Amino acid sequence: MTATFLGMPAFPANAARAVHDAQLRANLRKATRTIRDRRAAAVAELPGWERLRAAGRQIKDHTLRNLDRYLLRMEEAVVRAGGHVHWAADAAEANRIVAGLVEATGENSAVKVKSMATQEIGLNEALAARGITVHETDLAELIVQLGGDLPSHILVPAIHRNRSEIREIFRTRMGARGRPAPEGLTDEPAALAEAARLHLRERFLAAKVAISGANFMIAETGTLVVLESEGNGRMCLTLPRTLISVVGIEKLLPTWRDLAVFLQLLPRSSTGERMNPYTSTWTGAAEGQEFHLVLLDNGRTAVLADEVGRQALRCIRCSACLNVCPVYERAGGHAYGSVYPGPIGAILTPQLHGMASELEASLPYASTLCGACFDVCPVAIDIPEVLVHLRGMAPHPRAERLAMRAAGWVLDRPERLGRAERLGLRLRRFVPRRLPGPLSAWTDTRDLPELPAESFRDWWERTGGGSGRPPERARRVGRRLPVRRSRAHAGDRERQERGERGGGGR
Amino acid sequence: MRVALFITCLNDLLFPGTGRATVTLLRRLGCDVAFPRAQTCCGQMHLNTGYRRQGERLARRFAGVFTGYDAVVVPSGSCAATIRARHPLAAPAEGSGGAAEAMPGVYELSEFLVDVLGVTDVGAFFPHRVTYHPTCHSLRGLRLGDRPIHLLERVGGLELVPLPGAEECCGFGGTFALKNPAISTAMCADKVRNVAATGAEVLCAADNSCLTHIGGVLGRLRTGVRTLHLAEILAATEGAG
Numbered sequence A: 001m002t003a004t005f006l007g008m009p010a011f012p013a014n015a016a017r018a019v020h021d022a023q024l025r026a027n028l029r030k031a032t033r034t035i036r037d038r039r040a041a042a043v044a045e046l047p048g049w050e051r052l053r054a055a056g057r058q059i060k061d062h063t064l065r066n067l068d069r070y071l072l073r074m075e076e077a078v079v080r081a082g083g084h085v086h087w088a089a090d091a092a093e094a095n096r097i098v099a100g101l102v103e104a105t106g107e108n109s110a111v112k113v114k115s116m117a118t119q120e121i122g123l124n125e126a127l128a129a130r131g132i133t134v135h136e137t138d139l140a141e142l143i144v145q146l147g148g149d150l151p152s153h154i155l156v157p158a159i160h161r162n163r164s165e166i167r168e169i170f171r172t173r174m175g176a177r178g179r180p181a182p183e184g185l186t187d188e189p190a191a192l193a194e195a196a197r198l199h200l201r202e203r204f205l206a207a208k209v210a211i212s213g214a215n216f217m218i219a220e221t222g223t224l225v226v227l228e229s230e231g232n233g234r235m236c237l238t239l240p241r242t243l244i245s246v247v248g249i250e251k252l253l254p255t256w257r258d259l260a261v262f263l264q265l266l267p268r269s270s271t272g273e274r275m276n277p278y279t280s281t282w283t284g285a286a287e288g289q290e291f292h293l294v295l296l297d298n299g300r301t302a303v304l305a306d307e308v309g310r311q312a313l314r315c316i317r318c319s320a321c322l323n324v325c326p327v328y329e330r331a332g333g334h335a336y337g338s339v340y341p342g343p344i345g346a347i348l349t350p351q352l353h354g355m356a357s358e359l360e361a362s363l364p365y366a367s368t369l370c371g372a373c374f375d376v377c378p379v380a381i382d383i384p385e386v387l388v389h390l391r392g393m394a395p396h397p398r399a400e401r402l403a404m405r406a407a408g409w410v411l412d413r414p415e416r417l418g419r420a421e422r423l424g425l426r427l428r429r430f431v432p433r434r435l436p437g438p439l440s441a442w443t444d445t446r447d448l449p450e451l452p453a454e455s456f457r458d459w460w461e462r463t464g465g466g467s468g469r470p471p472e473r474a475r476r477v478g479r480r481l482p483v484r485r486s487r488a489h490a491g492d493r494e495r496q497e498r499g500e501r502g503g504g505g506r
Numbered sequence B: 001m002r003v004a005l006f007i008t009c010l011n012d013l014l015f016p017g018t019g020r021a022t023v024t025l026l027r028r029l030g031c032d033v034a035f036p037r038a039q040t041c042c043g044q045m046h047l048n049t050g051y052r053r054q055g056e057r058l059a060r061r062f063a064g065v066f067t068g069y070d071a072v073v074v075p076s077g078s079c080a081a082t083i084r085a086r087h088p089l090a091a092p093a094e095g096s097g098g099a100a101e102a103m104p105g106v107y108e109l110s111e112f113l114v115d116v117l118g119v120t121d122v123g124a125f126f127p128h129r130v131t132y133h134p135t136c137h138s139l140r141g142l143r144l145g146d147r148p149i150h151l152l153e154r155v156g157g158l159e160l161v162p163l164p165g166a167e168e169c170c171g172f173g174g175t176f177a178l179k180n181p182a183i184s185t186a187m188c189a190d191k192v193r194n195v196a197a198t199g200a201e202v203l204c205a206a207d208n209s210c211l212t213h214i215g216g217v218l219g220r221l222r223t224g225v226r227t228l229h230l231a232e233i234l235a236a237t238e239g240a241g
Helices: A012-019 A022-044 A051-064 A066-079 A091-105 A116-120 A123-129 A139-146 A163-178 A191-205 A232-238 A256-269 A301-305 A310-315 A319-326 A326-331 A343-353 A358-365 A372-376 A383-393 A399-410 A412-427 A437-443 A456-463 A471-479 A487-498 B009-014 B015-027 B044-049 B054-067 B077-086 B110-117 B136-141 B149-155 B181-198 B207-222 B231-235
Strands: A084-088 A109-112 A131-134 A207-214 A216-218 A223-228 A242-248 A278-283 A290-296 B001-007 B032-034 B072-073 B105-108 B129-132 B159-161 B202-205 B224-228
Touching: A012 A022, A012 A326, A012 A358, A012 B110, A012 B181, A022 A319, A022 A326, A051 A066, A051 A256, A051 A310, A066 A084, A066 A290, A066 B224, A084 A091, A084 B224, A091 A123, A091 A207, A091 A242, A091 A290, A091 B110, A109 A232, A116 A123, A123 A131, A131 A139, A139 A191, A163 A191, A207 A232, A216 A256, A223 A232, A223 A256, A232 A278, A256 B224, A301 A310, A301 A343, A310 A343, A310 A383, A319 A372, A326 A343, A343 A358, A343 A372, A343 A383, A372 A383, A372 B136, A383 B044, A399 A412, A399 B044, A399 B054, A399 B110, A412 A456, A412 B009, A437 A471, A456 B009, A456 B015, A456 B159, B001 B015, B009 B015, B009 B207, B015 B032, B015 B224, B015 B231, B044 B054, B044 B077, B054 B077, B072 B077, B072 B110, B077 B105, B077 B136, B105 B110, B105 B231, B110 B149, B110 B231, B129 B149, B129 B181, B149 B159, B149 B231, B181 B207, B202 B231, B207 B224
Parallel strands: A084 A290, A109 A131, A109 A207, A207 A242, A242 A290, B001 B032, B001 B072, B072 B105, B129 B159, B129 B202, B202 B224
Antiparallel strands: A216 A223, A223 A278
16 A cells, blocks of 8 residues: 555665675676666667657656646546546545446456556555455566565566576466466576466456556547557457556646657667557547546655655656666665665655655665766656755654764864864774774775875975975965955965965976 | 865865875966865765755855865865755856856866866876776766876876776765665675776776775775875876986
């Protein structure tokens, strides 16, 4: 029911565990680097990528600024095309609506297209609690579901699994949920895909209800758009009698023209493809079909109210930021404790869900602020900027707060800083090779640098900036160093009159 | 040209050699170097860790101290990037006048040398095998590009070897190194492996904060690779006669 996996410890503890899992490290390294390189090539070959990116950003910003208007236009168009529109303020309401709609059909199961919004609200679990079984049909989601696992990537939820692990999951778990894996299943990708295909085909043909999300909604015509690469989505969208789509309110685009920009941005950023393999669009209900659109807020309106944080709502869930992130590559998606892992998760989860738990409060700090995510983002979300913004709102540990306050006090006056430096350097012989307390996190794995005998400040004062002036004089000049330009020139003249080389060149 | 040196708090305390080298280098190139003693810190640590009020206080102090010089030179990519991106006065907002105009340009060292002074050959001699780590804030914050590389290529006797995976973060990230030590060290382990693969004697960067982290692991692993700030190589005339 929540955006975070309940009961998980904070990011540093999760990540530390993940780092020691050699298999996970190898799987992630191989997978993220492969997609990363593919994306880089697909973006590099396109002239005007930056202009496309700017257009994507502007379209999203414009839509978000006028969201109220476009949402009503969307609702009107869907209803006109024979669909039903439901408004869900939060996860509980959305789940209640979907469960009610499934129950009204008299069915007790549904097939599902891969969707982040339904993951976010924990729809599968909520429906299971009401006796409705949901079958995931995306290959990676199927692997996660069969393995009783949690997703660890937005695009490739089973990225933490390699093919031999997948074979084991198929071999041991598939039978319990339907058609078992064929005898003698190998870990060849083609064989694994075929096993999944046979297993899923039965589901598609039997399904009466399908649940999906959407990548985009086009307000002018009330059209929903799903991008996928396996064809399972199209099966779900067309075969069952009832289709229920749960979509975040930020997924809107005003017009089809706007969609053209995103159909270029999204495939190249997410899978590194020039064009998306299966793009399905539908408007209202097809003949003989019932269509329900559940518009999901679940914290988005609150995010929209935050002037810095709202840019996160531009996200199109491409996962380029995950694939390029050095922290994600080593920590894995589970460490983020949310269906939204990686850099985008680190800014989405705390915003959608608050920072009450230790896990959520640790997410804005799960980044070195290296900026690689911002560079690859197709809608130019300045993730480091939002991370820093959220750090300002996160609860800070007491010891850190005191240390920061002390540092702030020292740095507020140069005399204090000078005295603190002198004291520290005088005691340098007593600094142990292993530091105590929280600082041991540094010396556990790194040597300390050798401490100098005097600070730069003191060196400058003692030597007059290396110009050979006597210390006493240098100190006086030093104190009077200019703050205003007029005084700066006065200082120059003074030095020239004394015939000193001062800062002059050769 | 009257240049104010912003030494940065980290260099002031731990790496005065970098400061002395910067002074030597700038004077050799004809600059009049001042060290405004009222300077302390750009506020990066506070701003990046979520202590905005204290960070902005330090940013205001910075503006007061450096107003009136022709240029401010900073031998640190991350401090220069903090000042440019996060100090309200250093980035002149459109349509605003006043303080923004009086604030001089703040330049990272290699930017100042290449863009302002227009030099790439600074007359240095450093006969060693060197590899260069671009650091995230220099690379993606300041967009220094190849400026430091061009400077190093023209150092006499220096053999510059490319660093594999150079653009990847070393895992320092300021307080990240303490808050997420496992990931920080895992990232650095990969960086160090790449440094070792170059066979370089010296790892160079334009930021001592990253070098403290990478150097700390290089030292712990007894790799024998030395870390040096760009300024110290550019100031060197060792053996030049």
